[in-house]
Amino acid sequence: MNNLGALAGQVAIKRKPKGPCPSCGLKVDDEADNCPHCGYKLSAKDRARLREHLKKQYEKGVKLALIVFPVFIGLIVLIYELKNA
Numbered sequence: 805m806n807n808l809g810a811l812a813g814q815v816a817i818k819r820k821p822k823g824p825c826p827s828c829g830l831k832v833d834d835e836a837d838n839c840p841h842c843g844y845k846l847s848a849k850d851r852a853r854l855r856e857h858l859k860k861q862y863e864k865g866v867k868l869a870l871i872v873f874p875v876f877i878g879l880i881v882l883i884y885e886l887k888n889a
């Protein structure tokens with residue numbers, strides 16, 4: 805369980821957040837100077853917008869996890885209860 809947590813942490817660190825390029829819409833690093841797909845030069849404003857987008861996505865993910873996790877636990881408890889009924 806501990807190893808799994810460490811692994812998940814490593815994966816989370818390795819996966820750099822990326823958002824859509826303002827020009828081509830493909831995923832681009834929020835710290836990149838240029839879009840690797842179309843070469844669009846990202847301005848400070850573009851980067852700020854990208855980070856805002858990533859923040860919203862992150863918050864959406866957290867909210868989803870907050871909904872999914874209790875449901876998951878509820879299901880486990882339910883299965884456990886049914887097995888012991």
Ligand SMILES: [Zn+2]
Binds near residue numbers: 826843
């Ligand atoms: Zn692009």
